[in-house]
Amino acid sequence: MTGAAPVPAQFFDGHSARRHAVLVSPTRDGSGLMIERAERGGTAEIWPLDRLRRLADTAGRGELILTRLAETEDESPRDVARLVLSDPGLIGWVTQNAPGLDRRDTRQGTARRIVTRLALAVAAILVMLFVILPRMSDFMAERLPLETEQRFGRAVVDQMQRFLGARDGQNLTCEAPEGVAALNRMVARLSEGRDLAYPLQVGVLNHRMVNAFAAPGGHVMLVRGLLDQAESPEEVAAVLAHEIGHVEARDSTRLMLRAAGSAGIVSIVLGDVSGGTLVAIAGEYLLQSAYTREAEAGADRFALEMLNAAGVSSQGMADFFLRIGGKSESSIPEYLSSHPSSAARAGRAAENAQARPGSEPVLTEDEWRDLRAICDGFSVAP
Amino acid sequence: MSQGNGTVRYDGERGALFKLAMKTGLLTVVTLGIYRFWAKTRIRKYVWSAASLDGDRFEYTGTGLEKLLGFLIAVVFLAIYLGIVQLLLTFVGLGFSLEPQSQWEVIAQILSIYISFFAIVPFLFFATYRAQRYKLARTRFRGIRFGMDNAAGGYVWRAIVHWILTILTLGILLPRQTFWLGKYMTDRSHYGDARFEQGGRWQDLYGAMKHVFIAIVILVLAAVAGGVLNSGVLAAVLGVVGYIWLIVGFVAYGVQSWAYMTSNMTLDGKVGFIATPATGQVLKRFILGGLIVGLIAAVGFAALAAIFAGTMQMAAYGMGPGIATIVVMAVAYLLLIVALGALSLVFITQPITAYLCERLEVQNVRALDAVHQRAADKGADAEGFADALDMGGAF
Numbered sequence: 001m002t003g004a005a006p007v008p009a010q011f012f013d014g015h016s017a018r019r020h021a022v023l024v025s026p027t028r029d030g031s032g033l034m035i036e037r038a039e040r041g042g043t044a045e046i047w048p049l050d051r052l053r054r055l056a057d058t059a060g061r062g063e064l065i066l067t068r069l070a071e072t073e074d075e076s077p078r079d080v081a082r083l084v085l086s087d088p089g090l091i092g093w094v095t096q097n098a099p100g101l102d103r104r105d106t107r108q109g110t111a112r113r114i115v116t117r118l119a120l121a122v123a124a125i126l127v128m129l130f131v132i133l134p135r136m137s138d139f140m141a142e143r144l145p146l147e148t149e150q151r152f153g154r155a156v157v158d159q160m161q162r163f164l165g166a167r168d169g170q171n172l173t174c175e176a177p178e179g180v181a182a183l184n185r186m187v188a189r190l191s192e193g194r195d196l197a198y199p200l201q202v203g204v205l206n207h208r209m210v211n212a213f214a215a216p217g218g219h220v221m222l223v224r225g226l227l228d229q230a231e232s233p234e235e236v237a238a239v240l241a242h243e244i245g246h247v248e249a250r251d252s253t254r255l256m257l258r259a260a261g262s263a264g265i266v267s268i269v270l271g272d273v274s275g276g277t278l279v280a281i282a283g284e285y286l287l288q289s290a291y292t293r294e295a296e297a298g299a300d301r302f303a304l305e306m307l308n309a310a311g312v313s314s315q316g317m318a319d320f321f322l323r324i325g326g327k328s329e330s331s332i333p334e335y336l337s338s339h340p341s342s343a344a345r346a347g348r349a350a351e352n353a354q355a356r357p358g359s360e361p362v363l364t365e366d367e368w369r370d371l372r373a374i375c376d377g378f379s380v381a382p
Numbered sequence: 383m384s385q386g387n388g389t390v391r392y393d394g395e396r397g398a399l400f401k402l403a404m405k406t407g408l409l410t411v412v413t414l415g416i417y418r419f420w421a422k423t424r425i426r427k428y429v430w431s432a433a434s435l436d437g438d439r440f441e442y443t444g445t446g447l448e449k450l451l452g453f454l455i456a457v458v459f460l461a462i463y464l465g466i467v468q469l470l471l472t473f474v475g476l477g478f479s480l481e482p483q484s485q486w487e488v489i490a491q492i493l494s495i496y497i498s499f500f501a502i503v504p505f506l507f508f509a510t511y512r513a514q515r516y517k518l519a520r521t522r523f524r525g526i527r528f529g530m531d532n533a534a535g536g537y538v539w540r541a542i543v544h545w546i547l548t549i550l551t552l553g554i555l556l557p558r559q560t561f562w563l564g565k566y567m568t569d570r571s572h573y574g575d576a577r578f579e580q581g582g583r584w585q586d587l588y589g590a591m592k593h594v595f596i597a598i599v600i601l602v603l604a605a606v607a608g609g610v611l612n613s614g615v616l617a618a619v620l621g622v623v624g625y626i627w628l629i630v631g632f633v634a635y636g637v638q639s640w641a642y643m644t645s646n647m648t649l650d651g652k653v654g655f656i657a658t659p660a661t662g663q664v665l666k667r668f669i670l671g672g673l674i675v676g677l678i679a680a681v682g683f684a685a686l687a688a689i690f691a692g693t694m695q696m697a698a699y700g701m702g703p704g705i706a707t708i709v710v711m712a713v714a715y716l717l718l719i720v721a722l723g724a725l726s727l728v729f730i731t732q733p734i735t736a737y738l739c740e741r742l743e744v745q746n747v748r749a750l751d752a753v754h755q756r757a758a759d760k761g762a763d764a765e766g767f768a769d770a771l772d773m774g775g776a777f
Contacts, residue, residue, distance in 0.1 A: 016755070059398065
């Protein structure tokens with residue numbers, strides 16, 4: 001190919017928008033392209049082969065658009081001039097002989113720039129998610145008027161009833177008088193001599209699910225399945241103490257505020273591309289469970305302290321976690337789950353119980369029977 | 383090229399673009415979305431280079447890397463801003479929580495929900511302008527850069543005022559908005575050292591809106607038929623016709639207002655443009671492409687659903703779907719999504735782009751020879767805000 005006759009091509013010098021007709025040929029020594037202006041008095045220049053770069057991902061078959069590697073202020077280190085070749089022979093020669101035609105030529109320090117920028121972004125987001133949002137939501141939760149929180153709590157309890165399958169207006173609360181008396185007795189025993197931030201409103205919902213939850217504003221709801229599964233009043237007392245812990249720490253209000261703040265962040269960061277949505281959901285879940293795990297551990301500590309102060313054995317807590325945990329415990333590792341592992345919690349409770357012998361039953365046999373019968377005759381979720 | 387007119391052509395090919403879109407789409411999935419900046423850049427390089435004026439191809443010089451870096455800046459900014467706004471609003475919203483006690487609380491509650499949307503509206507306009515500026519700054523023709531002034535702030539408040547006016551007048555002032563916002567951008571756009579200028583009058587855009595008005599008349603008639611004449615059938619028929627007409631009307635407005643704005647644009651007062659697209663031709667390509675993509679989507683999703691139902695059946699007999707099955711299903715689903723994205727690019731976006739190019743002519747194209755280069759634009763956030771807010775169309 002070297003020594004071949006020059007072929008016509010088009011050239012843009014990058015200074016003006018004028019199209020220049022040029023004649024292009026390989027230089028004699030084959031180390032570059034000789035570009036001669038076809039117009040009268042035109043100049044000639046040589047583009048060395050090793051600095052030739054082609055425009056990538058372009059349409060237009062049978063065309064090769066060339067530029068040169070050059071240190072510029074532009075987004076990529078490329079010369080402003082363009083050479084458009086359409087002669088198949090010359091295109092073939094260039095593609096075979098130009099060594100760096102498709103090289104990307106990143107500028108020096110690019111990797112460092114990416115890493116710094118990425119680190120800054122990640123740090124800013126983490127600080128936002130784990131320092132600023134939690135602080136702000138805690139601050140706000142503490143300043144929410146009690147009345148507002150209680151009203152919101154009632155709405156949450158209603159929502160929960162609907163979730164359990166209550167039809168419009170159906171009330172799932174169990175109110176057998178003897179049962180209610182027994183429950184109040186248990187609450188009184190646990191909170192005796194304590195200055196609680198909220199007047200507690202404890203109730204039982206008629207559904208076979210084994211569960212209990214604390215809603216904002218001092219609401220604690222036990223679900224009937226829990227009473228059915230519990231083998232002693234101490235087990236129920238342990239759950240109750242745990243939920244009272246959530247109430248005292250204003251966990252549900254705080255967590256809700258945090259969730260509101262972080263919801264948008266995760267989806268913005270991960271984008272909304274096909275795979276990204278799944279990742280966003282997973283990220284949101286991980287984040288929430290990190291918040292929740294912390295709250296659960298706090299409620300556990302509070303419960304043990306409360307049981308100890310009331311002279312109730314925490315062996316009930318250990319038994320309950322072991323039995324319920326053994327059934328539902330999946331292979332989810334602790335850091336993925338919103339609750340600490342049941343075995344670990346049971347272990348802590350048993351240890352606490354052994355250190356404190358001489359406890360008194362939280363309810364009498366009769367009261368325990370009444371409590372378990374609190375839902376007898378009340379409407380049940382369909 | 384008679385009378386010095388230059389023709390615009392688009393010669394992108396289905397196969398090449400589909401291959402590129404599939405390849406970059408798959409890489410995007412594999413990299414959990416990070417490659418999307420490079421994917422978009424590569425698609426743009428192809429589409430830009432397929433368009434040519436007077437035989438010379440356009441060039442897109444953006445890089446995926448600068449888009450990623452710009453995105454990182456925007457994300458940090460937005461995350462902090464939105465996180466705090468959202469939290470404050472929830473706090474305020476809680477005060478009037480789920481059981482509003484008075485009319486005022488209902489209004490306040492609704493407001494607190496909508497404010498969180500309005501909180502990002504300024505950013506949407508900001509991102510619109512910045513994205514347009516970035517795209518122009520990365521477009522070259524005959525080696526000469528396009529560019530746009532750094533004036534996103536002025537665009538934001540103008541856009542907000544225009545939108546409020548348009549909404550308050552129930553859309554009657556939409557042409558005014560389209561015209562002035564378009565003019566704001568065009569008057570700040572450059573090709574090399576030459577400046578674009580938007581001419582024309584906003585009142586002229588009402589012509590482009592005529593099908594929207596016809597649709598509204600039909601919908602009003604439907605309401606009359608239902609409410610006054612008590613004819614349910616007539617109301618339903620008119621309602622459906624009016625609804626479809628309205629959609630077509632908005633497409634027509636989009637196409638014809640673009641044509642008007644383009645035809646009244648000049649470059650340095652010397653170079654003019656003539657755009658003569660027919661709405662029917664755009665619709666035809668849209669419907670045809672939509673049918674093809676829709677058909678393939680239907681077949682694909684049906685096949686996936688059948689496989690899914692099959693595995694569920696097995697699960698009912700105690701053979702739970704193994705991890706392998708679930709992974710295969712997820713991969714098949716993602717592949718289908720990527721393929722559908724690539725197909726709509728090839729069968730809908732590209733044909734319409736090609737048609738719009740075909741119906742565009744540039745007058746006095748020789749005057750371009752006198753245009754000189756402009757300085758490079760650093761492009762700070764490289765439309766990162768638009769990416770973070772998930773705006774922007776096919777490319």
